[in-house]
Amino acid sequence: MPNDVALVGFDDIPAANLTHPPLTTIQQDYISAGRVLVETLLRLIQTGQAENMVLPARLVVRKSCGASR
Numbered sequence: 524m525p526n527d528v529a530l531v532g533f534d535d536i537p538a539a540n541l542t543h544p545p546l547t548t549i550q551q552d553y554i555s556a557g558r559v560l561v562e563t564l565l566r567l568i569q570t571g572q573a574e575n576m577v578l579p580a581r582l583v584v585r586k587s588c589g590a591s592r
Contacts, residue, residue: 530587544586551580 532539535550556578567573 529589532587535583539583540585542587547585547588548583549580550583551578 530546532546532548535548539546539548559576559578563573563576
């Protein structure tokens with residue numbers, strides 16, 4: 524049954540809100556992620572070391588996960 528399935532995507536592309544039902548998704552800050560990636564790569568090239576980082580993300584709840592909004 525269609526109501527027995529919940530779906531969550533990643534990246535919150537513009538089309539996620541246009542699907543039926545609208546797709547619940549995870550949204551990330553691409554600009555910050557790109558900046559951290561470049562800084563980490565440069566640090567790795569210069570020192571041979573890089574640290575893991577967890578960047579913030581936001582859950583955008585739409586109807587594909589069974590939410591009523």
